[in-house]
């Protein structure tokens with residue numbers, strides 16, 4: 001069983017750092033063998049690391065373990081509702097906002113957003129509104145007053161929409177799977193094609209023909225893949241070849 005899975009551009013210094021860390025002595029004491037997989041670049045390393053941690057759940061990677069409560073905010077009649085990744089396909093559903101590991105994290109995220117923008121916790125459904133009275137946060141000037149008529153409800157809804165925009169989850173922008181070509185910065189002859197569909201990493205191959213064969217399994221939205229690939233894909237900083 002693997003104890004720990006990690007990535008580095010310099011294995012020697014990374015392994016030495018693990019050896020020297022006092023709080024990792026228990027892990028190192030149980031270590032019998034260290035193996036490595038070479039990847040063409042950092043994107044491939046991040047994708048493989050996340051995939052292996054999910055598949056093998058090493059004892060000392062607890063922080064990165066798969067979370068089954070992944071959720072995002074969705075607007076229903078102007079009121080944010082939680083949508084869970086196990087019931088809603090995040091890769092194709094528009095207007096999802098934020099990406100949270102738990103309901104608790106989502107509530108904290110929305111409260112922080114409300115505080116930043118003077119939105120009303122009562123109107124957002126985050127707390128019970130006292131009948132006919134402004135909410136407590138309005139009295140301490142954190143809510144602009146949508147609860148007590150100081151701010152029209154449609155203005156509040158517009159501001160909520162604007163505030164959420166910065167958190168919008170991007171739908172998968174391709175009709176099917178794509179291959180991302182990554183070339184090793186230290187060895188131009190070494191490149192890999194990383195196959196991804198619905199933000200889910202399916203594997204890497206040395207040729208495009210072999211990459212096509214990876215495009216066969218069902219792939220649901222994957223939060224790790226989303227976090228790793230969202231920027232490079234939407235900014236166009238990687239070479240992308242549609243496989244479908």
Ligand SMILES: [Zn+2]
Nearest residue numbers: 120135143147
């Ligand atoms: Zn209020």
